[in-house]
Amino acid sequence: MSCPICGKxxxxxxRPFCSKxxxxVxxxxxxxxxxxxxxxxAEEPDEAAEELARQQQKPH
Structure with missing residues (x-):
């Protein structure tokens, strides 16, 4: 198996590297x-909170 960083x-x-x-790296x-x-x-946290609040206000 060769090192994924340098190929040695x-x-x-x-393992799987050749050195520390x-x-x-x-x-x-x-x-x-x-x-x-x-x-x-990813959604912005504020947008996600607003969407959750809107969904909770809708009647089921």
Whole structure:
């Protein structure tokens, strides 16, 4: 298995990475938001609260 960051052979101690450096690079990417999952745009909290209030006012 090769390291997903640099392509070198992975080390058992840092699997799937080859070194602590590559593991830290990957962690930094996660923490900075570089890795994202595509999806719909999130609603603004105020808009979501207003929509919920409107739905609760409607008769069932």
């Amino acid at each position: 052979e992975s080390a058992a101690k840092y 450096r590559c593991a830290d 990957d962690l930094g990417r996660w923490l900075s938001g570089s890795y994202t999952i595509p999806g719909d745009a």
